Amino acid sequence: MTQTIDYSGKIPNNVDLDTDRRLQRALESWQPNFLGWWRDLGPTVFKENDIYLRTAVAVGKEGWANFDYVRMPDYRWGIFLAERDGERTIAHGQHQGEPAWQTVPGEYRADLRRLIVVQGDTEPASVEQQRHLGRTAPSLYDLRNLFQVNVEEGRHLWAMVYLLHAHFGRDGRDEAEMLLHRNSGDDDSPRILGAFNEPTPDWLAFYMFTYFTDRDGKFQLGTLKESAFDPLARTCEFMLKEEAHHMFVGTMGVHRVVERTAALMKEHDTEDILPFGGIPLALIQRYLNFHFSVSMDLFGSETSTNAANYFSGGVKGRWMERRRKDDHRLLDDFTTVTSVRDGAFVTDEVPALSALNLDLRDQYVADCNTGVKRWNKVLEAAGLAHRLYLPHEGFNRKVGVYSGHHVDPHGAIIDEAAWEARKDGWLPSEQDKSDVASLMRPVYEPGEFASWINPPSVGINQQPVEFPYVRIG
Ligand SMILES: [Fe+2]
Numbered sequence: 001m002t003q004t005i006d007y008s009g010k011i012p013n014n015v016d017l018d019t020d021r022r023l024q025r026a027l028e029s030w031q032p033n034f035l036g037w038w039r040d041l042g043p044t045v046f047k048e049n050d051i052y053l054r055t056a057v058a059v060g061k062e063g064w065a066n067f068d069y070v071r072m073p074d075y076r077w078g079i080f081l082a083e084r085d086g087e088r089t090i091a092h093g094q095h096q097g098e099p100a101w102q103t104v105p106g107e108y109r110a111d112l113r114r115l116i117v118v119q120g121d122t123e124p125a126s127v128e129q130q131r132h133l134g135r136t137a138p139s140l141y142d143l144r145n146l147f148q149v150n151v152e153e154g155r156h157l158w159a160m161v162y163l164l165h166a167h168f169g170r171d172g173r174d175e176a177e178m179l180l181h182r183n184s185g186d187d188d189s190p191r192i193l194g195a196f197n198e199p200t201p202d203w204l205a206f207y208m209f210t211y212f213t214d215r216d217g218k219f220q221l222g223t224l225k226e227s228a229f230d231p232l233a234r235t236c237e238f239m240l241k242e243e244a245h246h247m248f249v250g251t252m253g254v255h256r257v258v259e260r261t262a263a264l265m266k267e268h269d270t271e272d273i274l275p276f277g278g279i280p281l282a283l284i285q286r287y288l289n290f291h292f293s294v295s296m297d298l299f300g301s302e303t304s305t306n307a308a309n310y311f312s313g314g315v316k317g318r319w320m321e322r323r324r325k326d327d328h329r330l331l332d333d334f335t336t337v338t339s340v341r342d343g344a345f346v347t348d349e350v351p352a353l354s355a356l357n358l359d360l361r362d363q364y365v366a367d368c369n370t371g372v373k374r375w376n377k378v379l380e381a382a383g384l385a386h387r388l389y390l391p392h393e394g395f396n397r398k399v400g401v402y403s404g405h406h407v408d409p410h411g412a413i414i415d416e417a418a419w420e421a422r423k424d425g426w427l428p429s430e431q432d433k434s435d436v437a438s439l440m441r442p443v444y445e446p447g448e449f450a451s452w453i454n455p456p457s458v459g460i461n462q463q464p465v466e467f468p469y470v471r472i473g
């Protein structure tokens with residue numbers, strides 16, 4: 001079934017908003033608050049410039065990406081759900097085989113609302129974290145990619161706010177207000193999850209964030225895409241299409257940094273390439289260690305009754321639920337969980353249902369490894385022996401079985417004194433941050449790039465690399 005997109009109204013959508021006047025009015029009254037938030041906490045610069053952006057105009061196979069110049073405040077943030085499959089049934093849990101829900105069942109209302117709010121909270125958070133980066137982009141190409149990610153995270157907020165308004169009545173509307181009220185890093189009213197209160201002060205952090213933290217988003221959306229609540233499933237399915245570009249920005253951003261680093265190491269025969277305008281590999285590794293470890297915390301505790309209940313109730317599935325070869329109920333299945341006890345790693349057998357956060361995190365780690373392999377190919381091709389790696393899963397963890405313990409990046413359990421003495425070698429130090437900051441100079445001539453990053457091999461939407469992706473002046 002294909003639904004048409006109505007662009008004539010204030011809010012482009014494929015959810016027949018004009019047939020529900022109450023909902024339409026509610027969203028139209030939230031819209032000015034969103035635009036006010038965008039103005040106050042969105043990108044700090046290039047607010048009025050024409051930017052070559054992709055806008056969703058359709059969700060079907062006929063194409064959903066329309067590229068054109070647009071000023072960010074004029075971006076069409078719309079509400080788009082993937083096309084409805086009228087035959088869709090629930091794939092897992094106690095309601096397996098029953099028709100997917102088109103409305104929220106009373107007994108799952110609180111769980112669904114919580115999941116939507118937590119997902120919704122991350123979307124504007126990342127825009128807030130990245131708001132100053134427009135001042136120091138390494139090229140117009142990268143500047144445009146930043147803003148593309150920003151407007152799409154704004155649309156993802158819209159996606160969650162639509163669900164809250166359409167399906168959760170009064171408390172849904174209150175939650176939608178709160179999504180604009182909490183702010184990243186705010187002392188009184190921070191964002192819900194830790195990684196979304198960390199600053200993203202420079203472009204290396206931005207690429208690491210889009211690689212590791214947006215990838216957490218991809219996996220969370222993957223579980224919500226399996227939800228028995230069909231409007232949520234369809235919303236997330238469409239968000240995942242946009243999320244793919246955010247992964248690309250991270251993967252290729254780090255890739256291009258590593259390319260430049262490798263070239264400078266070869267040229268000058270030293271690891272200390274900072275004086276030559278490059279980012280040292282050891283520093284890249286420390287950024288990687290930080291962003292990987294804080295993103296691992298986003299998966300929550302390894303064992304979780306909530307996670308089991310979400311799965312059994314149907315409100316959330318597993319990554320690639322429908323491709324799994326088991327019974328999709330897991331009532332008799334067991335799995336192992338590693339933790340630290342008496343200064344050593346131990347493994348315990350636990351019900352598989354209780355370890356679904358770990359199941360998702362393990363899928364995530366495997367996916368993270370694909371980029372690391374790719375970046376190491378760059379080092380290998382340059383004839384360098386150095387390699388990047390993911391730190392041990394217990395490294396620098398604040399959530400779950402490893403919190404309260406210290407594990408070094410290679411998996412050795414160490415005491416507090418050893419951690420304090422050595423952590424600056426594993427995590428970005430103040431010196432690292434100021435070294436990176438010293439390289440962050442804007443380069444805004446079409447086709448030119450900062451000293452610390454290679455150009456991409458191709459441009460956006462088949463435009464040349466030197467295309468004026470942002471019109472300046
Ligand atoms: Fe998002």
Ligand SMILES: [Fe+2]
Nearest residue numbers: 214217243246
């Ligand atoms: Fe994203």
